[in-house]
Amino acid sequence: xxxxxxxxxxxxxxxxxxxxxxxxxxxxxxxxxxxxxxxxxxxxxxxxxxxxxxxxxxxxxxxxxxxxxxxxxxxxxxxxxxxxxxxxxxxxxxxxxxxxxxxxxxxxxxxxxxxxxxxxxxxxxxxxxxxxxxxxxxxxxxxxxxxxxxxxxxxxxxxxxxxxxxxxxxxxxxxxxxxxxxxxxxxxxxxxxxxxxxxxxxxxxxxxxxxxxxxxxxxxxxxxxxxxxxxxxxxxxxxxxxxxxxxxxxxxxxxxxxxxxxxxxxxxxxxxxxxxxxxxxxxxxxxxxxxxxxxxxxxxxxxxxxxxxxxxxxxxxxxxxxxxxxxxxxxxxxxxxxxxxxxxxxxxxxxxxxxxxxxxxxxxxxxxxxxxxxxxxxxxxxxxxxxxxxxxxxxxxxxxxxxxxxxxxxxxxxxxxxxxxxxxxxxxxxxxxxxxxxxxxxxxxxxxxxxxxxxxxxxxxxxxxxxxxxxxxxxxxxxxxxxxxxxxxxxxxxxxxxxxxxxxxxxxxxxxxxxxxxxxxxxxxxxxxxxxxxxxxxxxxxxxxxxxxxxxxxxxxxxxxxxxxxxxxxxxxxxxxxxxxxxxxxxxxxxxxxxxxxxxxxxxxxxxxxxxxxxxxxxxxxxxxxxxxxxxxxxxxxxxxxxxxx
Amino acid sequence: xxxxxxxxxxxxxxxxxxxxxxxxxxxxxxxxxxxxxxxxxxxxxxxxxxxxxxxxxxxxxxxxxxxxxxxxxxxxxxxxxxxxxxxxxxxxxxxxxxxxxxxxxxxxxxxxxxxxxxxxxxxxxxxxxxxxxxxxxxxxxxxxxxxxx
Numbered sequence: 001x002x003x004x005x006x007x008x009x010x011x012x013x014x015x016x017x018x019x020x021x022x023x024x025x026x027x028x029x030x031x032x033x034x035x036x037x038x039x040x041x042x043x044x045x046x047x048x049x050x051x052x053x054x055x056x057x058x059x060x061x062x063x064x065x066x067x068x069x070x071x072x073x074x075x076x077x078x079x080x081x082x083x084x085x086x087x088x089x090x091x092x093x094x095x096x097x098x099x100x101x102x103x104x105x106x107x108x109x110x111x112x113x114x115x116x117x118x119x120x121x122x123x124x125x126x127x128x129x130x131x132x133x134x135x136x137x138x139x140x141x142x143x144x145x146x147x148x149x150x151x152x153x154x155x156x157x158x159x160x161x162x163x164x165x166x167x168x169x170x171x172x173x174x175x176x177x178x179x180x181x182x183x184x185x186x187x188x189x190x191x192x193x194x195x196x197x198x199x200x201x202x203x204x205x206x207x208x209x210x211x212x213x214x215x216x217x218x219x220x221x222x223x224x225x226x227x228x229x230x231x232x233x234x235x236x237x238x239x240x241x242x243x244x245x246x247x248x249x250x251x252x253x254x255x256x257x258x259x260x261x262x263x264x265x266x267x268x269x270x271x272x273x274x275x276x277x278x279x280x281x282x283x284x285x286x287x288x289x290x291x292x293x294x295x296x297x298x299x300x301x302x303x304x305x306x307x308x309x310x311x312x313x314x315x316x317x318x319x320x321x322x323x324x325x326x327x328x329x330x331x332x333x334x335x336x337x338x339x340x341x342x343x344x345x346x347x348x349x350x351x352x353x354x355x356x357x358x359x360x361x362x363x364x365x366x367x368x369x370x371x372x373x374x375x376x377x378x379x380x381x382x383x384x385x386x387x388x389x390x391x392x393x394x395x396x397x398x399x400x401x402x403x404x405x406x407x408x409x410x411x412x413x414x415x416x417x418x419x420x421x422x423x424x425x426x427x428x429x430x431x432x433x434x435x436x437x438x439x440x441x442x443x444x445x446x447x448x449x450x451x452x453x454x455x456x457x458x459x460x461x462x463x464x465x466x467x468x469x470x471x472x473x474x475x476x477x478x479x480x481x482x483x484x485x486x487x488x489x490x491x492x493x494x495x496x497x498x499x500x501x502x503x504x505x506x507x508x509x510x511x512x513x514x515x516x517x518x519x520x521x522x523x524x525x526x527x528x529x530x531x532x533x534x535x536x537x538x539x540x541x542x543x544x545x546x547x548x549x550x551x552x553x554x555x556x557x558x559x560x561x562x563x564x565x566x567x568x569x570x571x572x573x574x575x576x577x578x579x580x581x582x583x584x585x586x587x588x589x590x591x592x593x594x595x596x597x598x599x600x601x602x603x604x605x606x607x608x609x610x611x612x613x614x615x616x617x618x619x620x621x622x623x624x625x626x627x628x629x630x631x632x633x634x635x636x637x638x639x640x641x642x643x644x645x646x
Numbered sequence: 647x648x649x650x651x652x653x654x655x656x657x658x659x660x661x662x663x664x665x666x667x668x669x670x671x672x673x674x675x676x677x678x679x680x681x682x683x684x685x686x687x688x689x690x691x692x693x694x695x696x697x698x699x700x701x702x703x704x705x706x707x708x709x710x711x712x713x714x715x716x717x718x719x720x721x722x723x724x725x726x727x728x729x730x731x732x733x734x735x736x737x738x739x740x741x742x743x744x745x746x747x748x749x750x751x752x753x754x755x756x757x758x759x760x761x762x763x764x765x766x767x768x769x770x771x772x773x774x775x776x777x778x779x780x781x782x783x784x785x786x787x788x789x790x791x792x793x794x795x
Contacts, residue, residue: 372673527715
């Protein structure tokens with residue numbers, strides 16, 4: 001019954017999306033207001049049907065209706081209700097349905113916001129969005145159908161993937177990731193509409209930019225949450241390994257970041273129109289490539305991905321989307337004529353250009369390293385992967401150069417600045433860089449790249465701070481009180497500018513924190529019996545004992561440690577191993593004592609409750625907490641910039 | 647097409663070729679091979695110094711604990727056997743007969759120096775019951791995506 005209802009809703013969504021897409025394109029060609037009205041109605045209808053289908057699935061999950069295939073795969077009466085609720089995105093079929101739900105929200109929301117504006121672009125945009133929506137409806141209706149029926153109906157199910165149950169970050173990371181990934185469909189639709197329309201006016205830049213910024217914020221937060229999760233759960237003390245799954249989220253972020261910057265040059269100077277549109281399309285295509293790579297099992301083996309029918313289906317969609325993008329670009333890019341020109345290389349817009357080239361270079365570097373093993377295996381069947389040193393060797397220099405630009409770019413004036421202007425703008429912030437590098441050196445930083453990062457980071461921090469509070473300072477010089485200047489200068493007018501610099505500040509903190517934490521960590525392994533201590537840095541870690549705890553859905557072995565430093569009590573840490581019924585191997589869960597200066601990280605490798613012995617991995621990492629803190633900065637800064645008035 | 651545009655295109659082309667060469671050589675130097683003990687024997691001299699993920703079963707009766715947390719054992723795929731020396735603390739599930747993946751390199755002294763000992767990474771691979779044969783290929787695939795230290 002539930003399964004039939006779900007299938008009906010999905011098929012209706014497929015029908016509505018397909019029809020709406022065709023209506024959208026037709027309305028774009030003919031330009032009739034009535035056509036646009038109908039395209040809008042189809043967009044709302046698609047969103048409503050997807051939302052209903054998702055509600056039906058949630059109801060089935062929460063009522064333990066094991067006659068529904070997806071519920072029988074991930075449901076369990078033994079797990080708490082909140083785990084059941086989030087099971088929607090714990091496995092492939094459910095997360096594709098969740099994808100459809102979010103896509104509906106995005107399409108309907110954007111259509112509503114622009115219901116009376118940009119009437120010459122909107123029909124095409126809705127056509128493109130609903131085209132994508134039709135594909136995902138097809139995916140849900142066919143290859144990844146969660147609404148199959150099971151007979152005989154089982155009494156209970158295995159429960160969702162234990163990793164989901166093991167840590168709260170695994171619950172909030174996927175929704176953010178989907179909000180970022182799916183949201184890239186919207187700017188793709190806008191960019192394609194501009195190409196199909198053969199015009200990209202400055203008035204249309206605003207919705208394009210806003211639609212890119214929103215998923216960018218989600219993607220930024222999602223990437224950081226993913227790193228945090230890896231740090232809290234995987235037990236090796238790192239947060240980013242540049243593994244294929246992580247790279248899949250990084251790639252569209254890189255191109256989207258580049259596009260956000262080139263859009264500013266476009267707004268100021270009327271150039272880089274075709275380039276911006278290309279970057280926006282590339283961001284969307286990379287989200288689809290990422291979905292293909294992470295969801296089809298292609299990384300387990302090229303030859304295993306055909307076993308799931310979803311892999312080839314997404315690949316076909318990717319091919320169609322690439323073809324569509326290339327054709328629209330090739331046919332129409334000439335029509336997006338530049339209205340101005342760049343005047344000088346040593347100017348703000350000059351650094352924007354280099355910034356864009358570096359982001360694209362970084363994208364290629366990561367893309368090649370990620371896809372290379374797949375190609376090799378497809379060609380000669382050998383399995384291999386590209387090691388971390390390749391990524392370090394390529395990403396670190398490009399990243400450092402970008403940090404340099406993050407400081408120099410905003411310091412340079414627009415247009416064609418005079419030589420003395422340039423000198424004055426560039427010299428002062430050097431104080432910030434030298435001070436920070438000096439502090440780093442005094443605190444024991446020896447790695448050259450880390451010192452360079454501190455130098456550039458201090459420089460960028462100085463520039464960012466000066467630029468961020470410039471409106472406030474200017475107003476106070478003119479005699480405004482601090483309060484008025486703060487509200488008028490920073491929050492009421494120029495919010496976009498203020499928000500962007502808050503994001504920049506967050507980025508400076510992230511890059512410094514990554515450089516310091518990755519080059520200055522120390523680790524030590526020890527095997528301890530009860531009462532024994534081990535030393536790492538200034539910490540004395542004493543093993544107090546281990547115990548076994550039984551919960552309905554898992555069994556945990558907990559090792560207790562007391563941490564002292566110079567005779568003073570610091571913390572009690574309890575890393576554990578959680579054994580879930582579904583998994584043979586236990587999931588280790590490290591415990592972290594986190595401070596602003598650095599973390600102490602304890603992870604148990606093995607533990608024997610009978611003999612009270614534990615093998616423990618101890619890691620100290622400076623500055624890690626700043627990576628998570630800066631996410632808040634970047635997220636909030638992005639939001640401030642998003643809700644700005646022109 | 648005017649001259650400055652032509653110059654720009656040539657410059658971009660040269661930069662792109664240069665970048666591709668750098669990237670390609672970077673990848674070539676940093677490949678991690680996924681091998682079974684038989685693959686490792688077939689590879690011959692290529693195995694020395696290369697980064698390898700070796701997958702197979704811990705041969706029952708071959709585990710010897712050395713001083714500290716150092717460990718010696720044999721990894722087998724029923725056709726070939728490789729002697730492995732490992733220094734780190736082994737994971738909880740490590741025992742004789744289980745499927746493992748060790749990451750490290752082959753030394754000229756004839757043993758595999760492991761820097762990392764993994765039992766299994768994800769849910770998709772299930773280690774066989776004790777004594778059951780190991781599907782080495784599947785086992786190594788289960789560690790794809792795990793960071794290479």
